[in-house]
Amino acid sequence: MLQLKYTMNLIVLIILLIRTVKVFGKNVNEHERALRAEFVQNLLNKQNKFEGRIKLVGGSSKYEGNVYIYHAGRWGAVCDDNWDDEAAAVVCRSFNLSGIATIGSQYGEAIERFWLDDVICQGDETSLSKCVFNRWGSTDCEKDEVAGVICMEEEELPARHKDSDAMSLAYNEERLRDVIDVSKSKLRLTGGKNIREGRVEIFLNGSWGSICPDGWTVYEASAVCRHLGMGFAEQALQTYIFGFSNIILSGVSCEGNESSLFDCKHKQRGNVKCPGDIGHTAAVVCTHFLADLVLDTAVIERSAHLQDVMMFQLQCAMEENCLSRTAYEVQKLIPDWQYETRRLLRFTASSLNAGNAEFRPYLPKHLWQWHLCHMHYHSMEVFATFDVLDYNGLRVAEGHKASFCLEDNTCMNGVQKQYSCKNYGDQGISVNCSDVYMYNIDCQWVDVTDVKPGDYHFKVAVNPHARVAEQNYHNNAALCNLRLTTTYALVYGCRHERP
Missing domain, CATH: 1.10.287 (Helix Hairpins)
Structure with missing residues (x-):
């Protein structure tokens, strides 16, 4: 209408x-x-009156929910790729409040098309449309990837996990096993076509009930599959297709490496309030065969270095939002912006598939996006993210990498290369093969032009949003020490963790 x-x-x-x-x-x-x-x-x-206006949907109050933006006469969702607290601050400022970000369609799946993807804000923009993002409507996001916010007064905002991405709210309650009688509690899947799929039901206080899907991700689903001895989580679903039963648990939060759902935290149990779509419950699909990407930390340490590059050499990269916000301000304000320079922290990233199944892009080939400037297809809009963090965990610079070519660059002895990107070939990473993005490739960097010399953390993550299911997510990221000077950069002490 x-x-x-x-x-x-x-x-x-x-x-x-x-x-x-x-x-x-x-x-x-x-x-x-x-x-x-x-x-x-x-x-x-009158037509322009609502352009760029924001509304929040699915929350328990008008100050929380999934984020929708008005453009060209209709509402559209915002994708959670790169969604962070800086973007949430821009949204919540319209209500004169502070805010924090949520991801994974925490307040229900998308009910409209997606308007925005890969939103990158500094936090001081006057509206969300002033932030850097892909062109309107250009997205590879699915309905379970809507960005959201919780807007509150500054002193009311909840804490964050110290060792996790800034997207995950901290749950102050104890683990489930610390507040329930585990010997009398059970877990099962029901409503599926086979024993490895279905809605998740938990037996508490003498009765079976479902789990609210608020914030339900592959991390929680992984704990369910391990708990039931069914391997790994192939899918984490928020759905009604497996039926419905009374919801008795909400706000489940897992790190992704738990052996039991009872090791996870939660918000409420018993008579709970469940935001989002009525009738939807948490569900999973389990499998014994998945890929498992492992970042090579030594390669990152050896290859990291600084390079100063004139902006006329970076025009294709700018189209993919691979530079910091100030680069785009320079482009607008300085007539001869092409001759300005940016300082880039370049590095090589090598990802080994150590699982027992191939790593394939989640989008089918006919939906890959063609990038005219670089003359290649993007099979995953965000395959990797790169962050420079201060010692308080605040992001001071960031980058991201689309997967324009997932292929078998190197393989272990006796393993035949299967995937090659030549001539629009199939993309993927075979078992015991590595995909390597060399430091001299466009966007294989972080723009550190505006970062002051000092000591920082440098975090590289592949498959950061877990769009492709894996056996283990705690080896998908490398957290390193970074010493940044006016003449060189030193990356050292890298260790694996979850994105």
Whole structure:
């Protein structure tokens, strides 16, 4: 209905604009022309009134929920790729509040198309549309990847996990096993076509019930599959397709390496309030065969170095939002911006598939996005993220890498290479093969132009949003020490952790 109304208004505008000029050899008088021009301007102002407006959907109050933005006459969701607290701050400022970010469709799956993806904000923008993002409607996100916010007064904001990404809210409750009688509690899957899939039900206080899917991710699903001895989580679902039963547990939060769901934390049990779509419950699909990417930390340490590059050499990279926000401000404000330089922290990233199944892009081949400037396809819009963090865990610089070519660059002895990107070939990483992004490839860097010399942490993560299921996510990221000077960068002491 909104789209129809928008289209009809555009038709009216076109007719009025035509009638304000000479038509079929007849002239309108100046008074009539002025009246029509004023009417057209008022109608344009009305059309633009809602442009860029934000609404929050699915939360327990009007100050929390999934984020939707108004553009071109209709509402659309915001994808959670790169979504962080800086972006949440921009959204919540419109309510004169502070905020924190949520990901994974915490307040229900997308009910509209996606308008924004790969949103990168500094936190001081006046509106979300002022942040850096892919062009309107350009996205590879699915309905379970809606970005959200919780807006509160600064002193009311909950704490964060110290050792996790800034997307995960801290749950102050104890582990489930510390507050329930584990000997009388059980877990099962029900409603599926086979024993390895279904909605998750838990037996508490003498009765079976479902789990609220708020914040339900592959990390929680992994704990369920291990708990039941069914291997690994192939999918974490928020759905009604496996049926429905009374919800008795909400806000489950796992690190992803627990052997039992009872080792995870939770918000409520018993008579709980479940945000999001009515009838949806937490569900899983388990498997014994998955890929497992392991970052080579030694390669990162050996290859990291600084390079100063003129901006005219970075124009394709700028189209992919691979530079910091100030680079785009320079482009707007300085006439000869092409001759300005950016300082890049370059490095090589090598990812070994140590699992027992191939690592394949989650999108089918016909949905890969063609990038004209670089003349290649993106099979995953965000395959890797790179962050420079201060010792308080605050991000001071960031980068990301689309997977324009997932292939078998090197393989262990006796393993035949299967995937090659030449001639629009299939993409993937075979078991016991590595995909290598060399330091001299576009966007294989972090723009540190605005970072002061000092000591920092440097974090590299592959498959950071767990869009492709894996056996283990705690070897997908490398957290390193970084010494940044005016002449060189030293990366050392890298160790594995979860993205």
